[in-house]
Amino acid sequence: MNNFLESNFTIKDQEYFLKRLSFLHDISLKISENKPLNSLLQTIMNSSEKVLEAEKSSFLLYNEEDNKLHFYVSDGEAESVIKRFPLEMGSGIAGWVAQKKESELVNDCYSHPRFNPEYDRKSNFVTRSMICVPLLKNEKLIGVISVLNRKDGKDFTNEDVVLLEILAGQCAVAIENSRFLELQISAEALKREMETARDIQQNLLPSNLPKIKDLEMSAFLLPTRQVGGDYYTVRVLNDNLTLFFIADVSGKGFPAALVVSTVDSCLHTILNLTKNDFDIVSTMKILNEVLLEALSGEKFVTAWLGIYDSNTHLLTSINAGHNSPFISKRDDSFYFLKSGGPFLGLIDWNYKSESVLIESGDALVYYSDGVSESFNIKNEMFSEKRLLEFVTANKSLPADEFCIKLSEEIKNFAVGAQQSDDITFGFVKFL
Numbered sequence: 001m002n003n004f005l006e007s008n009f010t011i012k013d014q015e016y017f018l019k020r021l022s023f024l025h026d027i028s029l030k031i032s033e034n035k036p037l038n039s040l041l042q043t044i045m046n047s048s049e050k051v052l053e054a055e056k057s058s059f060l061l062y063n064e065e066d067n068k069l070h071f072y073v074s075d076g077e078a079e080s081v082i083k084r085f086p087l088e089m090g091s092g093i094a095g096w097v098a099q100k101k102e103s104e105l106v107n108d109c110y111s112h113p114r115f116n117p118e119y120d121r122k123s124n125f126v127t128r129s130m131i132c133v134p135l136l137k138n139e140k141l142i143g144v145i146s147v148l149n150r151k152d153g154k155d156f157t158n159e160d161v162v163l164l165e166i167l168a169g170q171c172a173v174a175i176e177n178s179r180f181l182e183l184q185i186s187a188e189a190l191k192r193e194m195e196t197a198r199d200i201q202q203n204l205l206p207s208n209l210p211k212i213k214d215l216e217m218s219a220f221l222l223p224t225r226q227v228g229g230d231y232y233t234v235r236v237l238n239d240n241l242t243l244f245f246i247a248d249v250s251g252k253g254f255p256a257a258l259v260v261s262t263v264d265s266c267l268h269t270i271l272n273l274t275k276n277d278f279d280i281v282s283t284m285k286i287l288n289e290v291l292l293e294a295l296s297g298e299k300f301v302t303a304w305l306g307i308y309d310s311n312t313h314l315l316t317s318i319n320a321g322h323n324s325p326f327i328s329k330r331d332d333s334f335y336f337l338k339s340g341g342p343f344l345g346l347i348d349w350n351y352k353s354e355s356v357l358i359e360s361g362d363a364l365v366y367y368s369d370g371v372s373e374s375f376n377i378k379n380e381m382f383s384e385k386r387l388l389e390f391v392t393a394n395k396s397l398p399a400d401e402f403c404i405k406l407s408e409e410i411k412n413f414a415v416g417a418q419q420s421d422d423i424t425f426g427f428v429k430f431l
Contacts, residue, residue, distance in 0.1 A: 027051055027167065037178045041072045044145065044171045051167060052160055054147035056125065060087060060094055061143040061175075069098055069144060085122070092116040093132050094144045101141065103133045103165060107155040131156050133164045135172040142172045204264045210236045214310060214360075218399035219426035220407050222370075222419070229256025230368050230422035231263055235271060237278055240311045243271070246424060247303040247344075248322065248368045259291075259299055266290045280307050284318045284340070284351045291345030300343040304366055308358065313430075315364070316355040320344050323384075325366035327356060328391050358430050363395045367425035374423065377416040386413075395429070402427045 027047040041059055048057040060069035068086040090099040093114050097104050107129040109115045120127055128149050135142040145168055150156060209217050219232055229249030236242055247263050249256040270283050284305055291301055302322040308315045317325070319340035327335040339354035358364075367387070374382040390409055394402055403425070410423060 037175070038072075040174060040178050044167075044174075045072070048145055048147050048164065048167060051163060052131070052147045052156070053151050055149040055151055057148065058094075058146045059143060060098070060145075062098060062141045069094060085119075092119075093130065094146060097132045097134050098141055098144050101134045101136060101139070103131070103161050105131050105156055105158065105161050129156055131161050131164050133161070133168045135168045135175065137172040137176050142175050145171065200261075204231065204233075204260065206233055209234050210242070212236065212242055212310070214431045215242065215308075216399045216429040216431060217427065218403040219424075220403045221422070221424045222407070223422045224252055224370070224419045228252055228422040229260060230370065230424040231260045232366075232424055232426055233264070233267070234426070237271070237275065237307075240309055241278065242308045242310070243278075244306040244308070244364070244366060244426065244428070245303070246322065246325075246366045246368065246426065247301050248370075248422070248424070249301050250299045252422070255299070259295065259301060262290070262294055263287065263301060263303075278307075280305060280316055280318055280353050281351055284320060284344075285349075288320070288344045288349060288351070292348065295345040297345075300345045302343050302369075304337065304340075306337070306364070306366070308428075313358045314355045315358050316353050318351050318353050320351065321346075323367055323369050323372060325364060326388075327358070328363045328365065328395050330359060330361040332392050334388060360430060362430045363391070364428040364430070365391055365425065368422060370419075370421035370423040371410060371425050373421060374410050374414045375417050375420060376414050382410055382413050395427075399427050399429055 027050070030043060030047065041061075045057045045059050048054070059072040061072060062069055063086075066086070067089055069089070070086045087095050089095055093104055093106060093109075093112065093116075096114050106112045106115065109127045109130055110117065115127075117127075125148075130146050130148045132144060132146040134144055145164070147156075147160075147164060205221060206219075209219060217234065219234070221230055221232065223230065229252055230247070231249075232244075232246040234242065234244055245267065247260070249259040249263075266287055267283075270286055271278070274283070284303075287303070295301075301320075303320045304317065304322040304325050305320075306315055306317040306325070315327070315337075317337045317339070319325070319338055321341070321343035324336040324338045326337065329335060335356055337354065337356070339352050341349040341351040365387075372382055372384045372387055376382075390406060394405060397405065406425065406427075407423070
């Protein structure tokens with residue numbers, strides 16, 4: 001540990017210091033989460049400012065290839081200018097800290113011989129005081145973090161340096177972990193991870209659809225990768241009510257698969273808590289609220305939820321921005337289930353339901369956009385029109401045969417073209 005920890009300092013206010021350490025501990029846990037590097041660096045900067053009650057922070061990553069320090073800047077047009085000017089090792093206070101691998105506390109920057117005011121001019125900021133700390137992992141330089149100007153106008157203290165050094169130690173480990181995750185290229189390890197994720201996601205889907213009197217049903221899901229963002233389920237709620245649900249998460253791969261897990265667990269919890277008092281509108285609202293909190297605007301989910309009552313023969317549904325499921329009627333007309341509201345996880349919303357009377361001989365089709373938007377080598381889409389024509393011509397088939405034939409129809413249409421999205425659909429015949 002450097003000379004700051006070796007110096008003989010006293011903690012004047014133990015309760016205040018312990019409070020800061022507790023806050024630092026919470027921040028360290030947050031930093032230790034697996035995050036993309038850019039997101040992690042932003043968290044580090046925000047956390048540094050909070051724990052030291054500083055006006056600003058700056059972060060420089062060390063690049064071994066050019067032996068320079070490169071600024072990471074989160075936002076601000078003026079500040080982003082300094083990204084174009086990497087710092088030489090040994091240059092300025094931060095360059096000296098990086099080269100010596102020692103922290104430095106400066107409470108009057110413009111009188112310090114190593115301070116370079118050029119970066120202040122480029123960013124339109126006035127640096128009065130600063131703490132500059134190296135980020136080290138096993139003595140290997142990762143970068144340099146600085147906090148600038150205490151908000152209360154007071155000088156930084158040696159105690160502040162110790163706190164930032166503790167935070168820097170956590171940051172160095174987190175950054176190395178993040179880099180390792182981003183650069184991990186072991187094909188065998190990735191294959192095992194993908195297989196495990198695929199098995200987990202497959203276990204979220206019903207292994208067998210329930211057997212229900214006067215209903216015949218089947219479903220199909222083909223992810224574009226080993227894991228994907230499509231999901232469906234069919235649940236028997238009681239002797240009369242059957243639930244149908246389909247969802248499509250924006251994006252593909254692991255991130256979408258994680259959201260699928262959230263949707264499944266949330267729906268499962270709701271159903272367990274409302275077995276005898278299930279309400280379709282409340283269910284969709286709760287799903288939306290959970291996803292609003294979980295997704296933070298980065299992703300969204302389209303979904304459709306339907307409840308069939310075998311006593312009243314009513315199908316009640318809510319469509320949250322999803323491709324409209326439809327009822328293929330006995331006379332070959334179609335009724336599209338559109339009422340509901342916007343995507344889940346986008347905005348707080350009071351969803352509206354609709355109900356349609358089901359007759360013997362009707363059929364329900366629900367699907368994801370991977371069906372209608374499957375492309376062939378001519379860049380033509382399979383389209384909703386082709387789907388409707390297929391349903392009209394084949395709805396008399398047993399449900400399992402219908403789904404097999406539809407999957408083959410899509411495959412044959414797109415032959416030679418790469419699958420661009422997850423393909424999911426379900427078919428229900430009302431006998």
